[in-house]
Amino acid sequence: MKWFDYAAARSLPEALELLARPGARPLAGGTDLLVQMRAGERKADLLVDVKRIPELNRLECDPAGGLQLGAAVPCCRIYEHPEVRRRWPALAEVAEMIGGVPIQSRASLGGNLCNAAPSADSVPVLIVLGARCRIAGPGGVRVLPVEEFCTGPGQTVLETGELLVGFELPPPEPHSGAAYLRFTPRREMDIAVAGAAAAITLEDGAIRRARIALAAVAPTPLLVPEAGDRLAGKPPAEEHLRAAAELARAAARPITDLRGTAEFRRHLSAVLTRRALEAALARAREA
Amino acid sequence: MTGEKVRVRMKVNRQSVELLCEPRQSLLECLRDILGLTGAKEGCNDGNCGACAVILDGRLVNSCLVLAVEAEGSEIITIEGLARGAELDPIQRAFLEQGAVQCGFCTPGLILATKALLDRTPDPTEGEIRRRLANHLCRCTGYDKVVRAVRQAAAERREVRA
Numbered sequence: 455m456k457w458f459d460y461a462a463a464r465s466l467p468e469a470l471e472l473l474a475r476p477g478a479r480p481l482a483g484g485t486d487l488l489v490q491m492r493a494g495e496r497k498a499d500l501l502v503d504v505k506r507i508p509e510l511n512r513l514e515c516d517p518a519g520g521l522q523l524g525a526a527v528p529c530c531r532i533y534e535h536p537e538v539r540r541r542w543p544a545l546a547e548v549a550e551m552i553g554g555v556p557i558q559s560r561a562s563l564g565g566n567l568c569n570a571a572p573s574a575d576s577v578p579v580l581i582v583l584g585a586r587c588r589i590a591g592p593g594g595v596r597v598l599p600v601e602e603f604c605t606g607p608g609q610t611v612l613e614t615g616e617l618l619v620g621f622e623l624p625p626p627e628p629h630s631g632a633a634y635l636r637f638t639p640r641r642e643m644d645i646a647v648a649g650a651a652a653a654i655t656l657e658d659g660a661i662r663r664a665r666i667a668l669a670a671v672a673p674t675p676l677l678v679p680e681a682g683d684r685l686a687g688k689p690p691a692e693e694h695l696r697a698a699a700e701l702a703r704a705a706a707r708p709i710t711d712l713r714g715t716a717e718f719r720r721h722l723s724a725v726l727t728r729r730a731l732e733a734a735l736a737r738a739r740e741a
Numbered sequence: 742m743t744g745e746k747v748r749v750r751m752k753v754n755r756q757s758v759e760l761l762c763e764p765r766q767s768l769l770e771c772l773r774d775i776l777g778l779t780g781a782k783e784g785c786n787d788g789n790c791g792a793c794a795v796i797l798d799g800r801l802v803n804s805c806l807v808l809a810v811e812a813e814g815s816e817i818i819t820i821e822g823l824a825r826g827a828e829l830d831p832i833q834r835a836f837l838e839q840g841a842v843q844c845g846f847c848t849p850g851l852i853l854a855t856k857a858l859l860d861r862t863p864d865p866t867e868g869e870i871r872r873r874l875a876n877h878l879c880r881c882t883g884y885d886k887v888v889r890a891v892r893q894a895a896a897e898r899r900e901v902r903a
Contacts, residue, residue, distance in 0.1 A: 554876025
């Protein structure tokens with residue numbers, strides 16, 4: 455690895471001051487960044503460690519019943535958190551799906567999003583749960599939906615000097631549920647060939663609202679609004695789930711690479727969407 | 742860039758140490774090359790194989806993916822810190838007795854992963870063991886003997902506690 459300097463920021467203002475320096479880059483868990491820097495794929499003159507900043511380490515329910523999740527909170531803290539497991543089980547599950555135990559001790563969902571891999575498992579889950587990103591920068595704080603954060607493989611909306619501080623998740627609605635499924639040749643320690651997240655809210659036995667987002671089938675994690683809208687007001691019957699899954703297939707814009715062909719990924723988009731909807735539905739009925 | 746080395750203080754195997762390292766040096770490099778603790782191995786150097794795993798502030802980490810400077814103020818347990826004098830940790834003994842060690846390259850990581858697992862989950866199912874050790878590659882044993890060793894160690898630890 456090329457030489458770089460290192461500074462551990464203790465506060466948000468200190469981090470922003472350090473990130474304003476030329477060649478500065480934030481370091482959270484490092485499980486992607488250090489690998490990429492060793493391979494010469496990303497460069498930095500200064501790594502600003504953001505793991506000791508209180509705002510980036512928050513993991514708590516807010517008074518309104520939503521979740522405040524700091525960008526640098528490691529996966530293990532998320533899936534060990536009793537309230538997250540109970541109220542946002544899809545989030546706990548995906549935190550336990552990324553890498554293996556020693557990765558989950560370090561890797562964060564903020565890092566997963568900023569790395570901006572199309573295959574990032576946690577991003578579709580954050581999208582269907584309605585999470586918003588809190589971004590701090592020289593010009594102040596801005597908030598935007600997670601689905602607007604990634605702009606291409608490895609590319610995000612973050613401007614120079616900006617830092618992802620954390621996520622705000624709304625409280626789960628009554629009779630709602632969410633789930634994420636992915637296809638991998640191996641059960642553990644693998645990267646999604648494709649993935650699908652679904653969230654469903656039921657009202658009087660019908661679907662009031664649904665959201666569907668896909669992984670690894672487009673240059674960015676992909677919200678498919680038309681697939682969710684197709685279910686609004688419908689009974690949770692198989693024909694409607696299949697119709698939504700077909701819309702997810704139509705929205706997928708996959709490539710062929712070493713993990714799978716574009717054709718296989720389109721097929722997976724439909725299958726995984728239907729199964730994720732079924733899993734979300736089962737949770738919504740229990741909630 | 743300053744090009745200056747950084748002084749890092751940490752506790753390694755219950756002993757306070759202070760070392761001077763480059764910010765780009767991994768914890769693995771510093772453990773092996775500066776402190777002479779060669780139990781943690783460099784396999785893939787990118788977080789896939791688990792041969793470099795150590796316990797950092799109670800959590801299992803790949804020491805190849807941690808900068809030594811990030812460990813400032815931390816407590817680290819390596820495989821060298823597991824035995825008490827000549828007495829092996831029950832996990833180490835279970836690995837020996839079950840023949841879960843062949844070439845030995847993955848063993849320090851697997852034993853620390855077992856400790857991290859059993860410290861939080863004293864009675865794991867076979868499925869949990871296989872899933873929680875999935876970040877550790879072993880090319881010799883086929884894993885069955887490793888799973889047996891983990892189950893033996895878990896049973897012994899529960900007995901001691903009871």
